[in-house]
Amino acid sequence: xxxxxxxxxxxxxxxxxxxxxxxxxxxxxxxxxxxxxxxxxxxxxxxxxxxxxxxxxxxxxxxxxxxxxxxxxxxxxxxxxxxxxxxxxxxxxxxxxxxxxxxxxxxxxxxxxxxxxxxxxxxxxxxxxxxxxxxxxxxxxxxxxxxxxxxxxxxxxxxxxxxxxxxxxxxxxxxxxxxxxxxxxxxxxxxxxxxxxxxxxxxxxxxxxxxxxxxxxxxxxxxxxxxxxxxxxxxxxxxxxxxxxxxxxxxxxxxxxxxxxxxxxxxxxxxxxxxxxxxxxxxxxxxxxxxxxxxxxxxxxxxxxxxxxxxxxxxxxxxxxxxxxxxxxxxxxxxxxxxxxxxxxxxxxxxxxxxxxxxxxxxxxxxxxxxxxxxxxxxxxxxxxxxxxxxxxxxxxxxxxxxxxxxxxxxxxxxxxxxxxxxxxxxxxxxxxxxxxxxxxxxxxxxxxxxxxxxxxxxxxxxxxxxxxxxxxxxxxxxxxxxxxxxxxxxxxxxxxxxxxxxxxxxxxxxxxxxxxxxxxxxxxxxxxxxxxxxxxxxxxxxxxxxxxxxxxxxxxxxxxxxxxxxxxxxxxxxxx
Numbered sequence: 001x002x003x004x005x006x007x008x009x010x011x012x013x014x015x016x017x018x019x020x021x022x023x024x025x026x027x028x029x030x031x032x033x034x035x036x037x038x039x040x041x042x043x044x045x046x047x048x049x050x051x052x053x054x055x056x057x058x059x060x061x062x063x064x065x066x067x068x069x070x071x072x073x074x075x076x077x078x079x080x081x082x083x084x085x086x087x088x089x090x091x092x093x094x095x096x097x098x099x100x101x102x103x104x105x106x107x108x109x110x111x112x113x114x115x116x117x118x119x120x121x122x123x124x125x126x127x128x129x130x131x132x133x134x135x136x137x138x139x140x141x142x143x144x145x146x147x148x149x150x151x152x153x154x155x156x157x158x159x160x161x162x163x164x165x166x167x168x169x170x171x172x173x174x175x176x177x178x179x180x181x182x183x184x185x186x187x188x189x190x191x192x193x194x195x196x197x198x199x200x201x202x203x204x205x206x207x208x209x210x211x212x213x214x215x216x217x218x219x220x221x222x223x224x225x226x227x228x229x230x231x232x233x234x235x236x237x238x239x240x241x242x243x244x245x246x247x248x249x250x251x252x253x254x255x256x257x258x259x260x261x262x263x264x265x266x267x268x269x270x271x272x273x274x275x276x277x278x279x280x281x282x283x284x285x286x287x288x289x290x291x292x293x294x295x296x297x298x299x300x301x302x303x304x305x306x307x308x309x310x311x312x313x314x315x316x317x318x319x320x321x322x323x324x325x326x327x328x329x330x331x332x333x334x335x336x337x338x339x340x341x342x343x344x345x346x347x348x349x350x351x352x353x354x355x356x357x358x359x360x361x362x363x364x365x366x367x368x369x370x371x372x373x374x375x376x377x378x379x380x381x382x383x384x385x386x387x388x389x390x391x392x393x394x395x396x397x398x399x400x401x402x403x404x405x406x407x408x409x410x411x412x413x414x415x416x417x418x419x420x421x422x423x424x425x426x427x428x429x430x431x432x433x434x435x436x437x438x439x440x441x442x443x444x445x446x447x448x449x450x451x452x453x454x455x456x457x458x459x460x461x462x463x464x465x466x467x468x469x470x471x472x473x474x475x476x477x478x479x480x481x482x483x484x485x486x487x488x489x490x491x492x493x494x495x496x497x498x499x500x501x502x503x504x505x506x507x508x509x510x511x512x513x514x515x516x517x518x519x520x521x522x523x524x525x526x527x528x529x530x531x532x533x534x535x536x537x538x539x540x541x542x543x544x545x546x547x548x549x550x551x552x553x554x555x556x557x558x559x560x561x562x563x564x565x566x567x568x569x570x571x572x573x574x575x576x577x
Contacts, residue, residue: 005095013086015054015067023293038074038293039063043323048515053495057511078104110232113166113179114208120165121153121198130154132216133197141342146269151200155193155213162191180228199261201279206243209233212261212280226280236284240264240277246294248273254297258337266338270346283315288322299356301329303336316359320392328362329353360402363389364409444476445513447532451483452495461529462487470540478506
């Protein structure tokens with residue numbers, strides 16, 4: 001891909017907006033933003049984004065890079081796909097000649113195949129063949145407008161309609177097989193989905209990557225059929241409706257997690273936009289990590305049956321393991337979320353949502369129902385049932401507080417059993433993350449930021465910096481020397497070019513200097529830079545004077561008076577006493 005296009009793309013795209021659309025960021029300085037790192041588990045933010053220099057860095061795991069690197073790593077796509085995605089989102093035309101490897105080209109074909117399938121299914125739903133599917137949606141209270149919003153469709157009985165559409169689009173047999181939309185071999189190929197209500201599954205960018213299909217016949221199995229995994233769809237990584245829900249999730253500082261497609265549609269139509277579901281499968285750890293990027297709070301509202309309870313237990317374990325704050329919403333009347341919204345109304349659902357209980361009360365009720373709390377054996381069994389979930393809490397004080405609360409809720413207020421429970425609850429090794437060290441003095445850090453702020457500042461200050469005799473001995477001496485070398489080339493450069501020229505230690509030091517302070521780009525001035533150089537020169541003179549005084553004492557003790565006099569003359573020249 002042309003270097004000119006890549007540079008234009010990076011200069012046109014605001015990294016803060018791109019990252020901020022994918023995880024919550026908090027402004028912590030004039031040009032610095034922080035948040036929880038999406039690339040490793042943490043409770044205290046160590047992820048920083050610098051608006052001025054357009055890069056990100058995590059002090060916890062070392063993840064770093066520019067806007068393209070972030071999109072590539074987060075969405076697990078190629079460089080070409082990341083560039084195309086950002087270009088499309090920001091209205092920047094791609095170069096006429098597109099350079100993409102074979103895998104990237106195949107992914108592009110699969111995205112197109114799913115776009116064609118979505119349109120074909122939607123057309124079938126609107127036509128004569130979709131009458132049964134339309135009747136089902138009407139019974140479930142799904143309006144045509146909602147069906148259109150979610151792209152609902154119908155896969156015809158024939159098993160050939162989508163196959164023909166893909167053939168007309170020019171897809172090869174290999175490409176159709178890779179899409180997961182077609183089965184069988186040449187001569188006996190057929191549509192994977194037949195006579196089903198179709199739910200498009202979109203990735204976080206809103207592109208269709210798979211489908212879920214619900215049977216319309218009582219004897220057709222399975223009830224829900226999901227797309228197989230493909231190069232563009234990994235079921236453990238995608239949450240249904242996340243691309244619509246992520247803004248409401250941020251706005252309400254919570255996510256609502258339900259079980260199925262219809263639950264999402266019913267809750268969303270009621271006005272609760274922050275609702276998502278795992279795509280017809282059990283919740284997976286990667287899905288939880290994706291959800292956590294948008295909010296650390298979640299309300300779990302699974303179906304009120306045995307299978308729903310078991311799924312909720314598994315989900316709670318995964319959510320707690322990622323440090324999520326979990327609440328449980330139980331709906332009376334044995335109603336699923338979409339049924340509740342239709343029968344009791346959107347207002348009633350939102351009221352129940354606001355009153356959702358903390359997960360440990362839900363777990364305690366399950367322990368009460370499962371074990372005999374009147375007997376010591378039953379209480380021991382109940383505590384053992386609760387212990388794994390409690391130990392997944394990351395904070396020791398929080399674990400102890402919850403343990404005390406649970407014990408009181410279960411009616412165990414004192415005695416050896418409670419003491420053992422408390423000890424078991426807090427007896428786990430906590431992760432300790434050391435805060436990054438600040439290796440630079442204020443003058444070095446400020447001067448470095450000033451030199452990186454503008455070419456004019458470098459032109460005025462490089463000469464003075466070059467004259468510092470001890471520049472190589474400074475904490476970031478190698479960074480200053482590399483900066484001087486770049487200036488000598490005569491080419492324009494910035495943070496990224498300097499960063500690329502350094503070794504790993506130098507890069508870490510540069511990032512620390514740029515991110516660790518609260519230096520405002522608007523406040524930087526050449527006068528400040530000159531003051532920093534003067535301060536570094538004075539510090540160097542003091543070091544030189546101290547060195548000369550030591551050498552004078554050594555010469556005098558050794559009886560080398562001539563050498564001592566010469567060193568004293570050098571000391572006087574530095575202004576030392």
